[in-house]
Amino acid sequence: MPVITYREALNQALREEMRRDERVFLMGEEVGLYQGAYKVSQGLLEEFGEKRVIDTPITEEAFTGVGVGAAMVGLRPVIEMMTFNFSIVAMDQIVNSAAKIRYMSGGQFKIPMVIRGPGGAAHSLAAQHSQSLEAWFCYVPGLKVVMPGVPKDAKGLLKSAIRDDNPVIFIEGELLYGTKGEVPEGEYTIPLGKADIKRKGSDVTIIAYSKMVLLAMEAAEELAKEGIEVEIVDPLTLKPLDETTILNSVRKTNRVVIVEEGWEFGGFGAQIAEIIYRKAFDYIDAPIERVAARNVPMPYAKNLEMATIPNKARVIEAVKKVLYFD
Amino acid sequence: MPEKILESFEIRRLEILDPKGEVDESLMPSLSADEIKKMYELLILSRTFDQRAIDLQREGRLGTYASILGQEATQVGSAFTIKKSDWIFPSFREMGVYMTLGYPIHQLYQYWAGDERGLKAPKDLNIFPICVPIGTQMLHAAGAAMAAKYKRDPIAVITYFGDGATSEGDFHEAFNMAGVFKLPVVFICQNNHWAISLPRERQTAAKTLAQKAYAYGFEGIQLDGNDIFAVYKGTKDAIEKARRGEGPVFIECVTYRMSSHTTADDATRYRSKEEVEMWKLKDPILRLKLFMERKGLWTEPYQKEIEERSRQIIDEAVKVAESVEPPHPEDMFTYTYAKPTFRQLKQMEDF
Numbered sequence: 001m002p003v004i005t006y007r008e009a010l011n012q013a014l015r016e017e018m019r020r021d022e023r024v025f026l027m028g029e030e031v032g033l034y035q036g037a038y039k040v041s042q043g044l045l046e047e048f049g050e051k052r053v054i055d056t057p058i059t060e061e062a063f064t065g066v067g068v069g070a071a072m073v074g075l076r077p078v079i080e081m082m083t084f085n086f087s088i089v090a091m092d093q094i095v096n097s098a099a100k101i102r103y104m105s106g107g108q109f110k111i112p113m114v115i116r117g118p119g120g121a122a123h124s125l126a127a128q129h130s131q132s133l134e135a136w137f138c139y140v141p142g143l144k145v146v147m148p149g150v151p152k153d154a155k156g157l158l159k160s161a162i163r164d165d166n167p168v169i170f171i172e173g174e175l176l177y178g179t180k181g182e183v184p185e186g187e188y189t190i191p192l193g194k195a196d197i198k199r200k201g202s203d204v205t206i207i208a209y210s211k212m213v214l215l216a217m218e219a220a221e222e223l224a225k226e227g228i229e230v231e232i233v234d235p236l237t238l239k240p241l242d243e244t245t246i247l248n249s250v251r252k253t254n255r256v257v258i259v260e261e262g263w264e265f266g267g268f269g270a271q272i273a274e275i276i277y278r279k280a281f282d283y284i285d286a287p288i289e290r291v292a293a294r295n296v297p298m299p300y301a302k303n304l305e306m307a308t309i310p311n312k313a314r315v316i317e318a319v320k321k322v323l324y325f326d
Numbered sequence: 327m328p329e330k331i332l333e334s335f336e337i338r339r340l341e342i343l344d345p346k347g348e349v350d351e352s353l354m355p356s357l358s359a360d361e362i363k364k365m366y367e368l369l370i371l372s373r374t375f376d377q378r379a380i381d382l383q384r385e386g387r388l389g390t391y392a393s394i395l396g397q398e399a400t401q402v403g404s405a406f407t408i409k410k411s412d413w414i415f416p417s418f419r420e421m422g423v424y425m426t427l428g429y430p431i432h433q434l435y436q437y438w439a440g441d442e443r444g445l446k447a448p449k450d451l452n453i454f455p456i457c458v459p460i461g462t463q464m465l466h467a468a469g470a471a472m473a474a475k476y477k478r479d480p481i482a483v484i485t486y487f488g489d490g491a492t493s494e495g496d497f498h499e500a501f502n503m504a505g506v507f508k509l510p511v512v513f514i515c516q517n518n519h520w521a522i523s524l525p526r527e528r529q530t531a532a533k534t535l536a537q538k539a540y541a542y543g544f545e546g547i548q549l550d551g552n553d554i555f556a557v558y559k560g561t562k563d564a565i566e567k568a569r570r571g572e573g574p575v576f577i578e579c580v581t582y583r584m585s586s587h588t589t590a591d592d593a594t595r596y597r598s599k600e601e602v603e604m605w606k607l608k609d610p611i612l613r614l615k616l617f618m619e620r621k622g623l624w625t626e627p628y629q630k631e632i633e634e635r636s637r638q639i640i641d642e643a644v645k646v647a648e649s650v651e652p653p654h655p656e657d658m659f660t661y662t663y664a665k666p667t668f669r670q671l672k673q674m675e676d677f
């Protein structure tokens with residue numbers, strides 16, 4: 001299998017879907033001439049022209065709302081947020097329009113739109129420019145939320161997201177673009193709403209998504225040296241969530257650690273924990289541990305940033321805790 | 327019945343000092359020789375600061391930095407008229423404003439090295455922290471202006487933003503609020519022709535940015551942002567008008583971003599060398615120098631002396647900035663709420 005970067009995988013997905021379906025177009029800040037702030041749209045302007053790769057003024061609310069309007073009448077916009085931090089100024093269009101128009105129109109209108117771009121912690125970009133907002137989007141009925149952690153998933157899921165008839169929030173890991181992984185040759189998709197077992201193990205289940213999958217893998221390697229076998233479940237799609245795969249793993253290992261980059265209070269991990277407690281209560285042998293960001297805005301200072309976001313030591317500690325090792 | 331013209335408007339453009347260093351005496355604001363020298367020294371200091379910031383970034387001693395190269399006159403000239411009692415709401419490319427206001431320079435380096443404490447303004451300066459989301463600070467400026475009116479404070483509120491920011495909803499909403507409530511706010515746009523790789527013409531179909539103010543019921547003027555006298559005069563008039571309670575003014579300063587967007591960008595990939603070369607000829611510092619030379623205010627030894635002094639100030643600032651101890655994890659909990667929450671207190675125990 002070819003090894004490519006996360007960035008290239010996303011680029012392939014966009015390119016293939018734009019070739020396949022004339023209704024798909026890309027719109028956002030710096031997506032054309034500049035090839036994307038994170039170079040995801042490399043070469044797309046060249047291939048598809050200004051009609052389908054649209055550089056906008058700095059106006060997130062506008063291009064999101066314009067995307068909703070275009071989607072209502074039959075196009076399939078892919079809206080790029082330079083980063084999800086800036087989707088905050090477009091929240092009204094996302095929450096009150098994109099998510100609800102199908103419902104409010106009794107199914108007359110669909111919004112087959114993808115809103116994608118980087119999210120999560122990014123190094124040294126501080127409070128307003130470095131944060132995880134997935135829990136917000138998951139809260140809203142009508143939105144799907146996807147967060148791939150490796151190139152193969154990024155490509156297969158983005159293709160599915162573009163083909164989906166619902167608005168899909170597709171959050172890429174800001175620090176993942178340069179990471180590499182194997183990606184199957186030729187056409188493939190990965191269905192939304194299906195989790196993936198990233199590592200098999202029998203002692204503990206770690207549920208992690210996006211960049212936290214890589215962190216969980218590192219922790220698992222280290223724990224394996226001590227004879228602890230971790231199973232890693234990557235939900236891939238946070239909404240709709242594949243509860244079955246998660247619960248099957250939990251029923252097997254009986255111990256759970258949930259790792260997320262977002263804030264601990266009200267974070268998405270709390271929702272996963274609720275599902276496990278409600279549906280697999282009799283199978284768990286220790287209280288669920290969560291590893292998440294501290295409940296503070298992202299600090300600018302490196303040392304504080306490191307103290308805030310989850311790290312390997314905290315994951316290992318949590319695993320040992322659910323195993324009652326201390 | 328014939329059609330009537332209900333309203334029409336004209337956009338004034340103010341220019342006083344041309345690239346050859348000649349001034350239009352009829353427009354020249356009254357400035358003493360000392361004041362002019364002070365302006366010049368601030369321009370040199372700002373440029374020295376900027377160059378050092380770029381060098382430090384390359385050495386890994388600073389994070390991503392947004393250069394002010396080419397925009398010094400817009401910043402120094404406007405801030406020169408600001409009083410300590412006024413309020414300032416910057417975006418992120420205004421280091422020349424900070425230096426003109428006398429902000430501690432070491433704190434600016436401290437900030438760009440990745441330490442929020444650098445933005446803790448000294449007690450006697452009313453300057454709001456840098457704002458990353460484009461345009462949101464304009465609304466805060468309108469709010470502070472509303473509060474000034476409420477408290478009958480005879481101050482002006484000044485906010486800075488870029489040409490790109492004029493596309494954001496917040497720009498339009500701030501303008502509308504300022505117009506409706508006749509708020510004492512001065513909107514200063516640094517139109518540096520670029521918003522990352524998007525040129526000004528792709529930002530709006532309007533011929534000028536200044537004209538946007540008219541849709542909100544107040545005056546907008548354009549001026550040569552590389553002409554420090556025009557910037558000074560335009561800003562001074564606007565600030566005084568705001569202080570008199572006569573409402574907001576929008577000033578479009580036409581300047582040029584000589585550098586890349588930030589140290590993480592490479593502008594040669596999207597704009598022509600010729601354009602940059604053309605703007606070099608309009609350099610704001612060069613033209614003030616030519617003017618001063620003509621007036622007998624500039625000599626080679628003077629230039630050497632202020633360059634040397636600027637270098638010393640900057641050396642010292644870097645030294646101080648780099649000797650500051652990193653912040654303690656407790657800080658991040660301390661400043662999130664008035665009092666840390668129960669859960670934060672639990673998390674604090676880890677440190």
Ligand SMILES: Cc1ncc(C[n+]2csc(CCOP(=O)(O)OP(=O)(O)O)c2C)c(N)n1
Pocket residue numbers: 029058060082086089419458459460487488489490491492518520521522583587
């Ligand atoms: C709401 C929001 N959208 C996008 C960005 C990303 N961004 C940072 S600077 C910038 C360009 C700003 O251009 P302009 O307003 O002209 O200011 P300049 O950089 O030229 O000083 C963009 C798009 C942002 N910071 N905030």
Ligand SMILES: [Mg+2]
Pocket residue numbers: 488489490516517518519520521522
């Ligand atoms: Mg600009």
